[in-house]
Amino acid sequence: xxxxxxxxxxxxxxxxxxxxxxxxxxxxxxxxxxxxxxxxxxxxxxxxxxxxxxxxxxxxxxxxxxxxxxxxxxxxxxxxxxxxxxxxxxxxxxxxxxxxxxxxxxxxxxxxxxxxxxxxxxxxxxxxxxxxxxxxxxxxxxxxxxxxxxxxxxxxxxxxxxxxxxxxxxxxxxxxxxxxxxxxxxxxxxxxxxxxxxxxxxxxxxxxxxxxxxxxxxxxxxxxxxxxxxxxxxxxxxxxxxxxxxxxxxxxxxxxxxxxxxxxxxxxxxxxxxxxxxxxxxxxxxxxxxxxxxxxxxxxxxxxxxxxxxxxxxxxxxxxxxxxxxxxxxxxxxx
Amino acid sequence: xxxxxxxxxxxxxxxxxxxxxxxxxxxxxxxxxxxxxxxxxxxxxxxxxxxxxxxxxxxxxxxxxxxxxxxxxxxxxxxxxxxxxxxxxxxxxxxxxxxxxxxxxxxxxxxxxxxxxxxxxxxxxxxxxxxxxxxxxxxxxxxxxxxxxxxxxxxxxxxxxxxxxxxxxxxxxxxxxxxxxxxxxxxxxxxxxxxxxxxxxxxxxxxxxxxxxxxxxxxxxxxxxxxxxxxxxxxxxxxxxxxxxxxxxxxxxxxxxxxxxxxxxxxxxxxxxxxxxxxxxxxxxxxxxxxxxxxxxxxxxxxxxxxxxxxxxxxxxxxxxxxxxxxxxxxxxxx
Numbered sequence: 001x002x003x004x005x006x007x008x009x010x011x012x013x014x015x016x017x018x019x020x021x022x023x024x025x026x027x028x029x030x031x032x033x034x035x036x037x038x039x040x041x042x043x044x045x046x047x048x049x050x051x052x053x054x055x056x057x058x059x060x061x062x063x064x065x066x067x068x069x070x071x072x073x074x075x076x077x078x079x080x081x082x083x084x085x086x087x088x089x090x091x092x093x094x095x096x097x098x099x100x101x102x103x104x105x106x107x108x109x110x111x112x113x114x115x116x117x118x119x120x121x122x123x124x125x126x127x128x129x130x131x132x133x134x135x136x137x138x139x140x141x142x143x144x145x146x147x148x149x150x151x152x153x154x155x156x157x158x159x160x161x162x163x164x165x166x167x168x169x170x171x172x173x174x175x176x177x178x179x180x181x182x183x184x185x186x187x188x189x190x191x192x193x194x195x196x197x198x199x200x201x202x203x204x205x206x207x208x209x210x211x212x213x214x215x216x217x218x219x220x221x222x223x224x225x226x227x228x229x230x231x232x233x234x235x236x237x238x239x240x241x242x243x244x245x246x247x248x249x250x251x252x253x254x255x256x257x258x259x260x261x262x263x264x265x266x267x268x269x270x271x272x273x274x275x276x277x278x279x280x281x282x283x284x285x286x287x288x289x290x291x292x293x294x295x296x297x298x299x300x301x302x303x304x305x306x307x308x309x310x311x312x313x314x315x316x317x318x319x320x321x322x323x324x325x326x327x328x329x330x331x332x333x334x335x
Numbered sequence: 336x337x338x339x340x341x342x343x344x345x346x347x348x349x350x351x352x353x354x355x356x357x358x359x360x361x362x363x364x365x366x367x368x369x370x371x372x373x374x375x376x377x378x379x380x381x382x383x384x385x386x387x388x389x390x391x392x393x394x395x396x397x398x399x400x401x402x403x404x405x406x407x408x409x410x411x412x413x414x415x416x417x418x419x420x421x422x423x424x425x426x427x428x429x430x431x432x433x434x435x436x437x438x439x440x441x442x443x444x445x446x447x448x449x450x451x452x453x454x455x456x457x458x459x460x461x462x463x464x465x466x467x468x469x470x471x472x473x474x475x476x477x478x479x480x481x482x483x484x485x486x487x488x489x490x491x492x493x494x495x496x497x498x499x500x501x502x503x504x505x506x507x508x509x510x511x512x513x514x515x516x517x518x519x520x521x522x523x524x525x526x527x528x529x530x531x532x533x534x535x536x537x538x539x540x541x542x543x544x545x546x547x548x549x550x551x552x553x554x555x556x557x558x559x560x561x562x563x564x565x566x567x568x569x570x571x572x573x574x575x576x577x578x579x580x581x582x583x584x585x586x587x588x589x590x591x592x593x594x595x596x597x598x599x600x601x602x603x604x605x606x607x608x609x610x611x612x613x614x615x616x617x618x619x620x621x622x623x624x625x626x627x628x629x630x631x632x633x634x635x636x637x638x639x640x641x642x643x644x645x646x647x648x649x650x651x652x653x654x655x656x657x658x659x660x661x662x663x664x665x666x667x668x669x670x
Contacts, residue, residue: 231570
């Protein structure tokens, strides 16, 4: 896909909970320069602290894309959103969305896009043909975030690593593999929406050969230990061909996400299996650090957990929010 | 998908090589009772030894489906085939095909199907919504064929195991996961065409809970060691939740299919990794036998290879064609 133009008008819809707008929140946190304005519909109460604008005002203020970064159960597009989406297209904005239902499949939206010559970015449907992965070695370096489970901070960790690398003057590019990451980067591949045959190939396309000192920071998905998504995680691991892996973990989680009764794997086992499977396409792949999401823990307990885990594994172990990922990037820098 | 009605009229098209009609050949070998007649177009020279019939004659003779079991480079549908496909629909036959291009996307074919109220089975496009896999234990027993590489006999081995089980009075059902297998079974899921998020879920759907003594014989795909397709293989492994695994191998193959320079893994390593990864959803999963495709070897060398490999691994090691799979089914029967 081509890259969605920035800055964005962030569409917060009519929702009333934090989780539903995490796509927009991610843009605000990680790409504040892209988060120009917001629009809230009647009934909604979310507020990212941005200026409220109509689509016409946003276009006037330089916005190029309206980001429908709102999730709801089922991924459908409520009728109440459609007039505003059409209004955005009529105002000359492109529209980027990550719903299951494609924007292009909503007749009024498709018509408005055609009428105005605007682009619709449906990030969950890649809409392009990939080739199968081949596993041939590529130049450039790659770090991939992996995890003991889904939804525990792989995107956040990847973005924190990219930011730290850039602040040190390293060449680095965040490579998005999920909806929120694509909103932030403006481009990427939603690997869980790719046809199964092309998982690895789509990731080879996403992070191609590059300069020898350039780091692609590839956003991981799922877990090799998650019975729903391990196939996606393995194809991503093979396609990314990572030199370095960063293991992400959430120590208080009672069971694998969505699977009551199934415990998380130990960090030791998860590290060993990820390294082993990664070596199919990069024999030098190794875990260089652990990113622990300690948001649910008190400060003392969190720091003790990081310290104990790091000692046990012999790896830098950090929380991107509490401690930053500097020590992990130090380790990456030795590769 | 609902099951394609048998018997079939086998459409051999205008091709002139054996590999291109392997979908039809598979039906002739494994489900001869479904292979009622054949139709060859001008320019084609294939012959399965069946009676040649027009679609109208085939319908008259009781055929219910025309199987377009022909592969060509690119998976497109030549214009020259379309009149015969339309003729089949007009004669009252359904049409099953496995091309990349969907039958339903060819206007003349879609119109003929609608006009006649006939079904189009595009087996590469599941055309249904699956749920994500959950990994919860299911009743019934399952055996899955896995492999050191792609395209070395997993479908053939699965069908041989099913046949041997049925001949012993065991309850068994072949579960097709690829195009040729679906032609043979008349139903199944082409897992490599499923959206990545749903690989495991589609396989859970394909081989659901069953009677405690019933065996699903699940056709494997790819290899955990193939850099193009390992994600598919892992999702299939987790979704199948196999009690027994049968490892398939081709000892003379110089490199992984399609990847020059990449050697096959050793049987030992491939067995260990498959067992380990399978135990996520079935802690009792184990490899119970090895199926070796010795077609490229002389009889003496082939038998020596089977004997040596079996001793080395401590497992029954057979070629489904040369020796049958009885010894492997003996082992499965102990579970």
